[in-house]
Amino acid sequence: MIQITIDGIPCTCKKGEKLLAVARRNNIFIPTLCHHDGLPGMGSCRLCVVEVTESGRTKVVVSCLYPVRGEIEVVTNSERILAHRKMILALLRKRAPKSDVIAHMCEAFGAPDLPVASFDGGKCILCGLCVRACDLIGAGSVATRTLLKKLAGQGCAYPVAGAGVIAMVNRGTTKSVSTPYDEPSEICIGCGGCANVCPTGEITVTETDDGRTIWGKEFKFAFCKECGELLGTDKEVRYAAQRGGRDPDFLCPACRQKRSADAMADAFGRR
Amino acid sequence: MTRTILVCCGTGCRANGSMDVSLALTAAVAAAAADANVCCVTETGCSGLCELGPLVRIMPDDIMYYRVRPFDAHEIIQKTVLAGEPIERLLFKDSSGNHVLHQADNPFYGHQKKIALRNVGIIDSRSIDEYIAHGGYSALARALEMTSDEIIREVEESGIRGRGGAGFPTGRKWRSAAVLESSPKYVICNGDEGDPGAFMDGSIMDGDPHSVLEGMMIGALAIGAEEGFLYIRDEYIQAVKSMKKAIRAAEKRGLLGESILGTNRKLYFSVVRGGGAFVCGESTALMSSIEGNVGEPRAKYIHSVEKGLWGCPTVINNVETWTNIPFIINAGGKKFAEIGTEGSTGTKVFALVGKVKYTGLVEVPMGITLRKLIFEIGGGIPNNRKFKAVQTGGPSGGCIPASLLDIPVDFDTLKEYGTMMGSGGMIVMDDHSCMVEFARYYVNFLCGESCGKCTPCREGLRHMQSILTNICSGYGREGDIELLEMIGSTMIDCSLCALGSSAPNPVLTTIRYFRDEYEAHIREHRCPAGVCKALTAFSVNHATCKGCMACNAVCPTRAIVRLNGGFPIITKSCDGCGSCRDVCRFNAIEAVKGGRV
Numbered sequence: 001m002i003q004i005t006i007d008g009i010p011c012t013c014k015k016g017e018k019l020l021a022v023a024r025r026n027n028i029f030i031p032t033l034c035h036h037d038g039l040p041g042m043g044s045c046r047l048c049v050v051e052v053t054e055s056g057r058t059k060v061v062v063s064c065l066y067p068v069r070g071e072i073e074v075v076t077n078s079e080r081i082l083a084h085r086k087m088i089l090a091l092l093r094k095r096a097p098k099s100d101v102i103a104h105m106c107e108a109f110g111a112p113d114l115p116v117a118s119f120d121g122g123k124c125i126l127c128g129l130c131v132r133a134c135d136l137i138g139a140g141s142v143a144t145r146t147l148l149k150k151l152a153g154q155g156c157a158y159p160v161a162g163a164g165v166i167a168m169v170n171r172g173t174t175k176s177v178s179t180p181y182d183e184p185s186e187i188c189i190g191c192g193g194c195a196n197v198c199p200t201g202e203i204t205v206t207e208t209d210d211g212r213t214i215w216g217k218e219f220k221f222a223f224c225k226e227c228g229e230l231l232g233t234d235k236e237v238r239y240a241a242q243r244g245g246r247d248p249d250f251l252c253p254a255c256r257q258k259r260s261a262d263a264m265a266d267a268f269g270r271r
Numbered sequence: 272m273t274r275t276i277l278v279c280c281g282t283g284c285r286a287n288g289s290m291d292v293s294l295a296l297t298a299a300v301a302a303a304a305a306d307a308n309v310c311c312v313t314e315t316g317c318s319g320l321c322e323l324g325p326l327v328r329i330m331p332d333d334i335m336y337y338r339v340r341p342f343d344a345h346e347i348i349q350k351t352v353l354a355g356e357p358i359e360r361l362l363f364k365d366s367s368g369n370h371v372l373h374q375a376d377n378p379f380y381g382h383q384k385k386i387a388l389r390n391v392g393i394i395d396s397r398s399i400d401e402y403i404a405h406g407g408y409s410a411l412a413r414a415l416e417m418t419s420d421e422i423i424r425e426v427e428e429s430g431i432r433g434r435g436g437a438g439f440p441t442g443r444k445w446r447s448a449a450v451l452e453s454s455p456k457y458v459i460c461n462g463d464e465g466d467p468g469a470f471m472d473g474s475i476m477d478g479d480p481h482s483v484l485e486g487m488m489i490g491a492l493a494i495g496a497e498e499g500f501l502y503i504r505d506e507y508i509q510a511v512k513s514m515k516k517a518i519r520a521a522e523k524r525g526l527l528g529e530s531i532l533g534t535n536r537k538l539y540f541s542v543v544r545g546g547g548a549f550v551c552g553e554s555t556a557l558m559s560s561i562e563g564n565v566g567e568p569r570a571k572y573i574h575s576v577e578k579g580l581w582g583c584p585t586v587i588n589n590v591e592t593w594t595n596i597p598f599i600i601n602a603g604g605k606k607f608a609e610i611g612t613e614g615s616t617g618t619k620v621f622a623l624v625g626k627v628k629y630t631g632l633v634e635v636p637m638g639i640t641l642r643k644l645i646f647e648i649g650g651g652i653p654n655n656r657k658f659k660a661v662q663t664g665g666p667s668g669g670c671i672p673a674s675l676l677d678i679p680v681d682f683d684t685l686k687e688y689g690t691m692m693g694s695g696g697m698i699v700m701d702d703h704s705c706m707v708e709f710a711r712y713y714v715n716f717l718c719g720e721s722c723g724k725c726t727p728c729r730e731g732l733r734h735m736q737s738i739l740t741n742i743c744s745g746y747g748r749e750g751d752i753e754l755l756e757m758i759g760s761t762m763i764d765c766s767l768c769a770l771g772s773s774a775p776n777p778v779l780t781t782i783r784y785f786r787d788e789y790e791a792h793i794r795e796h797r798c799p800a801g802v803c804k805a806l807t808a809f810s811v812n813h814a815t816c817k818g819c820m821a822c823n824a825v826c827p828t829r830a831i832v833r834l835n836g837g838f839p840i841i842t843k844s845c846d847g848c849g850s851c852r853d854v855c856r857f858n859a860i861e862a863v864k865g866g867r868v
Contacts, residue, residue, distance in 0.1 A: 043570050046726050046765045060764040065570040080764070087761040091730035115748065116737045126723065168565070168723075171548065173733040175723030 006074040019063035019074065020048055030076050031085065031105070033092075033199050034127030035064045039136060045127050047088055051075040060084070086111040092125050099123035099200040123202035126168070126175055130194035130203060134165050166194060166215065179215050190219035190233040224252035226259070274310045274352050276300075279326040279392060281317025281474055282509065283631070288341070289325035290314075295344035296327070303348050310352055313401075316478015317470075318392035320379050321631040323363070328374060328392075335374045336361035366650075379629050382648050384610065386618045387434075387594040388634045391478035396513055399520040402481040408526060410597035414489045415534055417600075419449050422493040426596065428604030430616035435461055435552075435589030436664065436693045437769065438615070438682035444586055448494040448576045451584045456496040458487050459580065459587040461557060462503040462510065465549040466665030467716065469696035471620040472590035474632055476503065476510035479594070480517035484540065486593030488531065489600055491538050494586055499538065502557050504545040515542050549666075549720035552694075553768050554579075554587045556722065567722045568768035589694065591620055611637030615681035619692070625661075625699040628653050635680075642676040645699055656701040659800075660784070664693025666713045666720075667773035669780030670706070689780040691773065703853065705802035706785040707792050711739035713777040721770060728771030731762040735778055744805040747793035752782055801862020804847035808865025813838045816859035822851035 001012050006019075006028050013022040018041065023030050034045040043065040050063045053073040060081070063074075075081065089102065089111035096102050097118040102125065105111075165188040169178045179185040190212055195203040206213045211220045212233055219233035229252040231237050241248035251259065278284075278293040296312045318326045323337035327347065334357050336347065343361060350356045362370040363377050374380045385391075394401040402408070414422055427442030448456060460483060464472040476483060487499050501518075503511050518540050521527045529537050543561050550556050551566040558580045560566035579585025595617060599607045608616045615637040621644070624630045628650030635644060641661060645651070652658050660670040663680075669690030671678070678684050682692050700709065714735045723729045735758055738751050759775030766772040782789060791797045798806040811822075816838045823831040823839060830845035841851075852860040 042724075043767060044725050046767070049765050061572065062570065062765075062767075066572050083757075084761045084765050087757060088726050088730075088765065091726060091734060091758075091761075094734070095726075095730055114734060114754065115750070116734050119733070125726070126729070128724070170723070171550070171719075172721040172723045173718045173729055173736075175729065 002068055002071060004068060004072050004074060007076055013068050015069060016067045019050065019052075019061070019066045019068055022068060023050075023063060023074075023076065028076060030063050031109075032064060033125060034129055036129055036133075036197055039129065039132045039197070041065045042128050042132065045088070045092075045125065047085060049081055049084055049088075051078050051081055082109075085109055090114050094118050095121055096123045096125045096200055096202070097121065099125070099202070101200045123200040124177060125200055125202075126177065127199060128168060128177075129197045129199065130177060131166055131168055133193045133197045182216075184217035185215060188215055188217055189235040189239045190214055190217065191236045191239075222250055224255050225250050226255035227252060229255075274332070275330045276310065276312045276347070276352065277315050277318075277328040277330060277393065278312060279316075279318040279324060279328075280314040281321065281324075281392070281478065281632075282470065283317065283321030284324035284326055287324040287338075289339075291341045292325045292327065292339050292344065295341035296347065299344040299348040300352075302345075303353065310348075313395045314397075315393060316391040316396045317474040317632050319383075319388070319632045320377075320629055322629045327361075333373045333375070335363065335372075335377065337363055379631070379633070379648055379650065382639075382643065383634050384618050384636050385634050386598050386607075386610075387475060387482075387591050387620050388479070388632070389598065390482060391475060391632075394479065396478050396480060397516060399481060399517070399524060402479070406601070407481050407597075408485055410600035411485050411488050411526065412532065414492050414600050415532060415536070419493050419495065422489060422600065423449060425604040426493070426599060429595075429599045429607035430604070431592065431595055431599065431607065432615060432682060433589060434591035434595070434619065434694065436691065438692060441588060441592055444576055444588075445490065445493050447574070448584045448586045451577065453584060454495070455498060455583055456494055457580045457583060457585045458491045458494065458496045458499040459554075459557070459561070459585060460487055460499070460501040460590055460593055461552060461554065461587055462501055462507070462514075462590045463545045463552040463557060464507075464590070464694060465504060465552050465720070466694060466696040468624045468698050469622045469665060469694060471622050471632060471695045473507045473510050475590050475594055475620070476507065477513050480510075480513045481521070482594045482597055483514070483590055484517055484521055484527075486588075486596035487540065488526070488538060489596050490586060490588065490593065492531075492536065494584070496586070497537055497539065499540045500561055500580070501540065501542045502545055502551070502561060503542060504551075505547060511542060511544055518542065548722075549717075550722045550768075550770055553770055555768065557587070558585065565722075567724045568770070570767060591695070612679065612681045614683050615692075619680070619695055621695045621697045623649050623697050623699070625697075626652055626656070626701040626704070627699040637681045638679040640677050640679055641671060644680065644697070645676070649699065652699070652701045656703065659700045659702045659704055660706065660709075661700065662690070662698040662709070662777070663696070664691040664773075664776075665696045666716050667691075667770060667776050668693045668696070669776040670700070670709070670784065671780075672784040675784075689783055690776060703800060703802065703849070705743075705798050705800040706781040706788050707739065707798075708743055708800075708802050710778045710781045711736070711743050714739055714774070717770070717774045721774070725765075725767035725771060727762045727765045728767065728774060731758045731766075731771075732774060734758055735775070739778070742789065742792045743798075743803045745792075745796050745803075747789075749793065751793060752786065752789050755779075756782060795864070797864040798862070801849060801852065806864065807847050807849075807862050809841050809845060809847070809849070809852060809860050810863050811839055811841060812859045812861055815857050817857055819856075821854050821856070822860060825850045825854045 004011050006023050011022050011026045030048045032048045041064045043062045048063045049060050052061050089106045092102050093106050165185045192205050195205045222231045222234040222237045238248045280289050293314050300310050325339050327336040327339045371377050423445050431441045432438040462472050501514055527538055545551050548566050551560045553568045556566040556568040575585050611617050618634050618636050620634045623633050658673050660672050662670040685692050718732045718736050721728050759779045762775045763772050788799055791799050801807045818838050828844045828846045830842045831839045833839050
């Protein structure tokens with residue numbers, strides 16, 4: 001256990017724990033955009049910068065990635081840090097002029113309005129959360145691809161080609177998030193995980209009663225064949241079943257439970 | 272007497288036709304063979320003075336010829352090689368007009384001290400035998416008898432700091448990797464030299480590949496690594512070829528592979544070609560690229576010495592650092608530490624380019640002043656123009672004005688003045704260079720080369736680019752300079768990697784030293800240097816004009832005409848390129864306020 005202070009408040013933490021986690025546990029506010037508790041840190045938005053003083057030397061670090069390894073003093077709201085956060089938000093406002101989230105944050109933090117033309121963009125701040133979400137939970141993950149390849153070897157017809165569904169493309173100021181060649185992805189299952197984690201709501205998902213369109217691809221909804229409850233997209237249900245190594249049964253959890261209870265009852269002759 | 276003819280076949284000389292010279296010399300030797308002494312032609316790596324290439328050096332007389340053409344070959348063989356007479360017209364002429372016979376008497380070479388370049392330009396880079404004949408691999412043999420601790424202590428004692436830019440003490444890096452017990456460990460050679468105008472690492476890899484390998488082998492022995500990678504940018508076709516060949520030759524001789532020189536240590540090296548991204552010169556991005564991922568840096572709160580390539584302890588050093596290692600092992604760390612300054616020991620290779628008389632590759636002791644480097648070695652500014660600034664450290668280095676020419680060149684001093692050592696690019700600018708345009712150029716370059724992962728670098732650069740473009744085209748506003756400074760400070764503190772945190776250097780140093788130029792652009796809509804096209808017009812000073820019409824010949828838009836047989840005038844079709852001003856020998860063409868704005 002290591003003793004550190006954050007804004008003068010003594011905190012206890014494990015060696016290697018990330019500074020942001022320690023601060024959050026102690027109710028100390030550090031703003032973030034590209035952080036998600038369920039996904040590995042990337043440190044791309046840089047909004048969570050803090051000042052760390054270690055053996056007399058002060059440096060600026062991003063709290064979401066900085067592992068606590070010794071006794072340090074942390075300041076989360078010095079003049080310098082606040083000025084940097086304002087500038088970062090001001091820069092992001094020009095990248096994502098249509099984003100309400102960024103606009104609200106700019107207002108809350110008092111970020112200046114820079115006299116530079118806005119980027120011809122929408123709401124994306126290129127934080128990379130969607131890509132990480134797709135890599136880890138969606139069809140794009142390495143683990144999933146390995147599994148899918150294995151299934152393909154066993155005669156499964158599920159598409160196994162290619163990399164993740166979405167990725168960062170280009171570099172520098174022209175960077176963006178897209179599917180390969182900007183075309184509807186072959187392996188996307190339409191789970192909407194990317195849209196779910198997006199902090200600014202850039203990824204558009206349009207839904208009708210029958211289906212959902214995401215990344216330029218249409219997906220049909222699947223419904224529970226017993227009660228008619230919405231299960232998700234057809235591909236998502238098949239994908240989940242395949243990951244579990246069984247055939248898709250198109251049942252909602254409640255109906256599935258009921259069915260197995262019935263089967264059990266039948267087996268014991270109670271019905 | 273056996274004479275050797277060294278023909279420089281570095282990139283610069285090759286472009287000037289040195290391969291033809293080499294062929295012609297070989298043919299001339301063959302033709303003269305009947306009555307000739309034994310004589311051979313050797314193609315070497317870069318000899319340094321690229322400006323005056325192709326270079327030919329005759330050993331052991333040490334006669335150096337410059338700007339040699341293939342038709343000189345016969346004369347060189349007949350006169351110099353057979354009769355021992357120098358050919359005057361091919362010799363170097365110093366500032367007082369005397370002919371210089373030996374290389375060491377040429378001021379360009381006289382002030383240099385070669386350690387990293389000790390073999391470059393002297394041996395045939397393709398031959399492992401020549402390297403061994405020049406004392407190569409003796410340091411490896413010595414290192415095999417030393418313990419890991421002894422090797423590292425020698426490197427620590429030498430005080431050598433990483434030549435790639437950051438200047439991290441190499442010995443300390445090796446020590447922290449050596450004490451870790453996990454395995455495997457890796458050594459990497461960073462040959463992804465991407466700075467515009469820099470060619471130090473390429474020249475070393477091309478001209479003396481075995482010294483790089485030997486340094487890496489010693490490093491691998493010291494930290495206990497069994498595998499190494501050489502990450503070389505793919506544009507360096509020669510270097511890639513040369514390194515691959517060197518690895519094969521070393522494997523054949525038993526210097527690499529299952530057993531190094533018959534011991535039970537094994538070591539494998541392989542070449543990885545970079546995909547053309549500047550950011551992949553950053554150590555973590557480079558490793559990511561070797562792993563097969565997108566070349567994006569990651570946060571370095573856990574050093575790559577602990578968790579580098581594939582999460583294993585990795586020592587990554589620059590080409591030049593590795594090349595210095597065999598010298599340190601052979602001569603001893605103390606000897607190395609005697610060269611240079613206290614904080615920056617040894618020598619540094621610079622690519623001296625831009626508006627300087629003798630562009631080329633130089634290696635000088637650390638602590639040499641910029642004045643000596645530019646005016647004595649580089650021969651000063653061509654056409655007797657005024658020196659304005661020198662940029663050190665590649666696209667994200669800052670610039671140093673004329674008033675600071677006497678500062679010593681070492682890691683700490685350069686940092687103090689807002690620039691950095693970088694990998695050793697040195698771009699000299701004369702008074703026809705606009706510092707705002709200079710900053711805009713580099714910010715533009717970095718805009719395309721930033722990986723775009725973190726906000727300050729990606730967005731900050733884009734904003735800087737937009738503001739600087741506005742200033743250069745006459746739409747600068749009050750407050751722009753302050754805004755640039757604010758964005759720069761956020762980029763320095765908050766960027767993910769060294770590319771982002773050093774990217775504002777060109778902007779911030781030009782503001783620091785040439786603020787008046789920014790102000791002239793913004794307030795007076797005037798480009799003092801006469802470079803920014805939108806703010807500049809040219810006029811002919813009829814008092815000094817001789818009417819030679821040299822300007823007319825170079826004008827791309829035919830804007831210079833002569834009316835009624837008088838002196839030339841510049842018409843409205845002038846594009847503002849400034850070629851006429853550059854070509855005028857009488858300084859009769861002046862830049863004035865004007866242009867589109």
